[in-house]
Amino acid sequence: MSKAPTGFDADFFVPANERDPVKAARDPARPLPKRFYKQAVAAPAEGGYGIFLDGRPVNTPARRPLVAPSLPLAEAIAAEWAGQGETIDPATMPLTKLMNTALDGVAAQMHEVEAEVAKYAGSDLICYRAGEPESLAAAQAAAWDPLVAFARDRLGARLALAEGVMFVAQPQAALDAIARALRDYVGEGAGASLRLAALSVMTTLTGSAIIALATALRAIDVDAAWAAANVDEDWQMRAWGADAEAMARRAARFAEFEAAATLARHSTPQ
Structure with a gap:
């Protein structure tokens, strides 16, 4: 400029x-x-x-x-x-900022960023369920069970689920399958760093490599993906009410997620 x-x-x-x-x-x-x-x-x-x-x-x-x-x-x-x-x-330009990150940063460290994204699969958000209250457990199942099925049927990854926050180790075969799916999606050549940057942002914002991959592969739309990432927060807001400051922060995070989804879906050369 x-x-x-x-x-x-x-x-x-x-x-x-x-x-x-x-x-x-x-x-x-x-x-x-x-x-x-x-x-x-x-x-x-x-x-x-x-x-x-x-x-x-x-x-x-x-x-x-x-x-x-x-x-x-x-x-x-x-x-x-x-x-x-x-x-x-710049706060109103999340897509521009993400493009800058992809071209200036991610492109120079593809293997490292890819490994960080893959690591999330080892403790993915959708694998940790509440035992109670029943309404929260039901909300999690409704949002996350289809994503578990996506991981199994589309990615070839059979995930282990846990109740509570106690860590559960994922089968190595599942982790390998997710890593392959990630590598296949990112690919090579023009747009690879953009696709990886998009996955990295979506994974970090949601705590789920599965939600990020499902969004990138168009198995779930942006609104449904964001809702799945915020099941617990939405349940708490229904129970206790929404905080204006927290909602403003969430809106800013959603803008970043939406920009990443846009980047993921339009980063293939025409």
């Missing part, structure tokens, strides 16, 4: 804990940069589809071209830029 006005830099799209600490100490409360463009569009570029601000291509914080492998994905990213007001607020 050359010729951007003074005050804007790509560091705004880097998580706060990964920013240059010297720079952060020098200016810990920087104002949001002003919008410096009128139009944001997606258009063909080398390697796929780029995002252009008044004709200038968008780059990642590491100055790599921000290029999507499919037009729908590029259009979704461009929509985030087009939707900005007088200032540019």
Whole structure:
């Protein structure tokens, strides 16, 4: 993004804990940069589809071209830029931030990130059930039993279930099957780092590699996946009421999950 006005830099799209600490100490409360463009569009570029601000291509914080492998994905990213007001607020641009993470970070450490995602299968959310109250146990079964069946029938992984929080070791055959499914989905070439980044975010947000894979493979839609990840929280809210601050945090997490699902579903080259 050359010729951007003074005050804007790509560091705004880097998580706060990964920013240059010297720079952060020098200016810990920087104002949001002003919008410096009128139009944001997606258009063909080398390697796929780029995002252009008044004709200038968008780059990642590491100055790599921000290029999507499919037009729908590029259009979704461009929509985030087009939707900005007088200032540019990265908090409202989860897809842009995730693309930056994939291209600048995940692409350089594919094996490590893949291993971290696979590790979640060893203690997956959907395997740990409440014995009581009966209403919570029923809600978990309704949301999670279809996902256990998905793991068995689609991934070839027969998962062991447990009651309570006592750890249960998963059969190695199941873990191997999930690892293979993860590897097969991520694949190679253009879009691989994007698909892996999407899986990583969805897995971390839900605590479930199975929910993430089911979403990526379109076995479950985004709303159903998010509901499955929040069965316990929803049950507690029905029992005790919702807290406004907690709901705001949840809405922010859902925006990240939705962005990751978008990335997962549109990261195959057209």
